[in-house]
Amino acid sequence: MADLNNFERVIKEDRAARESKQWRGTLLAYLEVVKADPIITKLAHARIYDLIISSGLHSLHDTDDPRTKRLYKDEPLKVFNFFAEEFFGIERTIAQIVRYFHSASLKGEESRQVLYLMGPVGSGKSSLVERIQRGLEQIGFIFAIEGCPMNEEPLHLVPRHLRREFEKMLGVHIEGDLCPVCRYRLKSEFNNRYEEFPVIARNFSKRNRVGVGVVPPVDPNNQDTSVLIGSEDISKLDQYSEGDPRVLELNGALNVGNRGIVEFIEVFKNETEYLHAMITATQEKVIPAPGRHGMVYVDTCIVAHSNEAEWQKFKADHTNEAILDRIVVVKVPYNLRLSEEVKIYQKIIRNSDFRAHVAPHTLELASMYAILSRLEPTAKCDLMTKLRLYNGEEVVEKGRTKKIDVQELKEDTKREGMSGISTRFIMKALDNALSDNVTGNCINPINVREALISMTKEGDLPDDTRKQYLE
Structure with missing residues (x-):
């Protein structure tokens, strides 16, 4: 009975907390909220940047680890902190991502x-995007x-001829137009009485498709743009x-990701059109x-990712110049620091x-073994x-x-x-080593080494690569 009361208490407290965060009013009431706090109208990129920065940051030199100081010297x-607990050894990559935002x-x-984001399999591309989505x-x-299929900014209701005056009163810039559904x-x-149009507070949700859109790779023989921009309800x-907005289903990934983020998975597996x-x-x-x-x-942030081979193939086609000119490329390589690689496996095992x-x-x-396979030989x-x-x-x-000089070594590559x-290969080797020693329920360097040798011999690798890895 005590457990039942505890369950009921937790449920009631959670419901009360959620209801206290709910907000509903008219555009007129929303204008007062904006006047008190203009920052709530920020656009998608600014929202994500503030999200990352709000967790805090510190210099890489603010550490007692002499190895880190020796490695990065005067590099600023x-x-x-937003990424620090989940990603290791890719500080430069994360710095480039934050600089973009x-x-x-x-x-x-x-x-x-x-x-x-371009990099090899298992380097953390999709995990970086997922971290932003969870944030x-x-x-x-x-x-x-309220009722907008794209959860658009309520200030879009303000008519264009009044926007300059409203911008002065509110201290914000009003960008964008109403979608066809809301305009209708x-x-x-509401007979054009826009000040009475209802406004609500909505939470970002990947599952409920609010502010987080995902575009998976689509079969080239059956590509339908409705995945991106929605469709008409036949x-x-x-x-x-056919021209009536009531037939519109604005439920494509770019509609859903309005105010937030849209992720294109394996983006170049799709046709250029x-x-x-x-x-x-x-x-x-x-x-x-x-x-x-x-x-x-x-208003959305589009983040795409794929491997290097797909990128090189896409880049080689000069007809793709229009798209290439609109892409900021950030390489997501494998980690090359031994101490950080150990932390990756510790995190995976812990979770x-x-x-x-x-x-x-x-x-x-x-x-x-993993890092040696990733390094380029040098004289x-x-x-x-x-x-x-x-x-x-x-x-x-x-x-x-x-x-x-470590910097010179890196510049030579x-x-x-x-x-x-990849990290996945190593985790499979750890699993295999454990399955070979179920009775002892432990793994040690010897049986992990044997598992790595066995997997490398059986792996689908070029002969010269396999020989190099075994050596």
Whole structure:
């Protein structure tokens, strides 16, 4: 009975907390809210940038770890707490992503460009996007026109001839236009009395398709732009004409992602024509409405990702120049720091049901194997020395410290970190090592080494690559 009361209490408290955050009023009431706090009208890129910065940041040099100080020297890199607990060894990549959002939040040219993450499988591209999506779901709510399929900014209701006056009174810039559905409702339901139009607070939600849109790769033989921009409900065409907004179903990913983010998974697996809506959504901030309904304003951050091979193939076609000019490329390579690679596996194990005992140095050995496969050979040192230098260690040979500039080593490489063994491969090896030692319920460097050798021999790899990895 006590448990039942506890369950009921938790449910009631949660419901009361959620109801206290709900808000509903007219546009007139919303204008008072905006006057008190103009920042609530910020656009999608600014919202995401503020979300990242609000978790805090610190300099990479604010650490007691001498290896980190030795490795980065005077490089002014920042660590963003928003990503810090889940991503390791890709500080430069994250800094580039945050720089993109900062520039876009200031309404610079990058606010009208696609953020494209390019890297090998398992490097963390989709995880970075997912972290931003989860962050949006946790920030609370946005104010939206009630009943709008795109949850658009209520200030779109303000007529154009009054906007300059309202902007002075509110201290904000009003950008964008009403979607066809809301424009029709304004005339038919409210007789153009826009100040009476209802406004509500809505939470971002990937599951409920509010502010978070996802575009999976589509079969090239069966591509339908309705995935992006919605469609017309053919069941209503016998009641309304084709030009009537009531037949519109604005439920495409770009409609859903309005005010937030749209993720294009394996973006270049789609046909080029299919991506043209992406151009107008970024450069002109409008997308075509289905049928004969003109263009619809959209405020969203488009983040796409795919592997390097897809990118090179797309880039090689000169007919894709229009899209290429609207893309900000950020490379997401594999991590090359041993200490950070160990943290990755510790995090994965911690978040899984993996309960076996991990003997000392087991994860270090697996991490070494992964990183050695990702490094490019150099005449200045062997790969093992390079691994230690990249980890910020001092390498001593014959009583003398090796004087090799790490920055020069990195500048000599072209694709370091863009190929090699993935973290998923290593986790499979750990699982295999455990399955071979079920009775002991532990893994150690010896059986992990055997599992790595076995998987490398059986893997679908070129002969020279397999030989190199085994060595």
